[in-house]
Amino acid sequence: MSDTQQSEGLLAKAERLIGHARSAGADQADAVVVRSRSRSASVRNGQVENTQSAESDDFSLRVFVGQKVATVHAGQGGDETALAERAVAMARVSPEDPHACLADAEMLASSWPDLDLFDPTEPSADSLIEAAMTAEASALAVPGVASSIGAGAGTGLYGMVLATSHGFSGAFQRSGFSRSVSVIAGEGVKMERDYDFDSRVFFADLEDAAAIGRSAGERAAAKVNPRKVKTGSNVTVVFDPRVSRGLIGHLVSAINGASVARKTSFLKDMMGKKVAIDGLTLLDDPFVRRGPSSRPFDGEGLSVGPLTMVEDGVLQQWYLTTAVARELGLRSNGRASRGGGVSPSSTNVIVSPGHQTAEELIASVGTGFYVTELIGQGVNGVTGEYSRGASGFWIENGKLSFSVSEVTIASNLKDMFKRMTLANDIDTRFSIAAPTIAVEGMTLAGE
Template identity: 85%
Template sequence: MSESKQSEGLLATAERLIERARAAGADQADAVVVRRRSRSASVRNGQVENTESSESDDFSLRVFVGQKVATVQAGHGADEEALATRAVAMARVSPEDPYACLADAERLARTWPDLELFDSTEPPAEALVEAATAAEAAALDVSGVASSIGAGAGAGLFGMVLATSHGFSGAFERSGFSTSVSVIAGEGVKMERDYDFDSRVFLADLDDAATIGRRAGERTVAKVNPRKVKTASNVTVVFDPRVARGLIGHLVSAINGASVARKTSFLRDMMGKQVAIDGLTLVDDPFVRRGSGSRPFDGEGISEGPLTMVENGVLQQWYLSTSVARELGLTTNGRAGRGGPSSSNVLVTPGPQSAKELIASVGNGFYVTELIGQGVNAITGEYSRGASGFWIENGELTFPVSEVTIASNLKDMFKRMVLANDIDPKYSVAAPTIAVEGMTLAGD
């Protein structure tokens, strides 16, 4: 059976669940079916460790009885009538939620774009083993690499079906393919490890396995024999794109409307104000073709295209779902997930210079390739993370550095950024190399 035919069957199930919920006494309801399929293979030192395959269809039914709401979940094959009856019974004994609601009917999507999100290629287990083996072999072939932690390759599908009691019915599917490898260099207590990976919606877009392996090996060997550096204040820290994506992720989390409503965001009072450098513009675009975070409609059935969340450093809007928007006295901007507002593809406008030029302009500083720990306070913006990377001296990367801590406050960091132009849009958060001035570095 084709994927589209299977989606039609799941959509019929979702619509049936809503009918049963209405019959059981719900005033309104929506139903979501999330389909996940995956196949993976892992190897270590040339030997296949395992191959796995899984498939699941998970149902979620949300019902409204007045301003009371309840959600129940079940897997494929559950008793639909019992599920609906239980959901309504739970809603009736739940406290009222003044903001709980479905999206306004006039906002529901009737059409949406074809975003080219589904690749029907189904690589067999043998092909996945071959890709993982090739990645590992290329990594081990790099001079200085001592051993492998493991390599893997995978293929999968994420599908979502949504139906509501007030007129929305839709489905989409997004495929995914990946290859990764992690290796060790050095000996004894001086061993270092690193990795590389690639993940794409279409198999043909995936980086060659040998290229991924070679990058992993080279990254790992470069970290051998790290040094500590002396504690210093007012250090310029340059974030490699791999960790810069997390830095931009903190900004995305801070402008989530749910965090603002709960008063757990350090930017909760900053709407319309300068929150970052003039050169930082952040766009959320769910309509990127073949985008890893793309979706033709959100978790409530609203199809809204690109939104500028931050423009030239000024905060323009929050990520909003209908219920969170009502709590804040606003209207949704089509960024609902099933658990609250969520981002899609986050794109940062690139700066004017290359990463090499940015590093050269720093003079002396610290280039971070890996962060450790979760030392970020979402309420205050305080930022303190263990880090490793390379020391920048006279504008060049010199020796590896480990066991240091970098610290500042995100509110200050966003206003001290310098952006390079090496944006890689394959990630759901596309961020370039970023330099942040005036950080504290704790070392020896």
């Protein structure tokens, strides 16, 4: 059976579940099927550690009885009638939720773009092993690399089928392929580890396995014999794109409507106000062709294209579902995701690039700290306080000079977003496409 036929079968089942729910007494309902397929292989020091395959079709039925709502989950073989009856029975004894609802009917998508998200290529287990072996061998060939932590390759499929009782019916699927390797360089107490990876929607777009391995090895070798630096304030910290994505991710989390409604965001009162530097524009675009987080419609059946979340440093929008929007006195902007429930989420986040190359930005810093890895979870979403363990390289005379480890960098995100300088090295391979970012005025705790 083809993937299209399977999707049609799952969609028919979702529609049947809704019919059973209405028969059992639900006023409204929607049904979601999340499809998952994966195959992976991992190796270590030239030996295969494991190969594995997994697949599932997980059903979720959400029913409304007045303003009471309940959701039940089941696998492929569950009894449809019993599942619907149980959901309705649960809803009837649930407390009322004044904001619970399906999406507004007039906002439901009747058509959506073809985003070229599915590659039917199916790498064999042997080819996945070969790619992992190649990546690891390339990393181990780098002078100074001592051993492998492991290498892997994988392929997978994510799909969503959604049907609602008020007229929406749709399905899409997105393929994924990945390669990664992690190694150790140095000896004894001076060992350092690093990694590299690539993940793409289409197999042909994947970076060469040997190149991934070589990059991982070179990264690890460059970190050997790190030094410590003295504690200081007013330090300029430059975030490598691997960690700047996380920094922008904190901004994305802070403008999530669910956090705003719960009053757990440090930007909860900042709509229409300046939250970042002039020139920082944050675009959320679910319609990027072959994008890592692209989707033709959201988890409620809305198909809303690119949104400017932050424009020239000014906050323009929250991420919203219908229920969260209703709670905030707004309308959904098509950013619902489905997991255990319905919640707002970002898609492909693209930061506007600066005017300098990464090298020019580092040169302009003169003296500072270039961060390649962050440790710990020291970020307070309510206050914006930021404190993370970090390692990377010291910048002297505008160039990376020696490796640094065992330091802590600290500030407040509200200040950091207003002290940024952006490079122009945007990498759209990732869900958050962020460049190298320099942040002035941070505190560094070292010796």
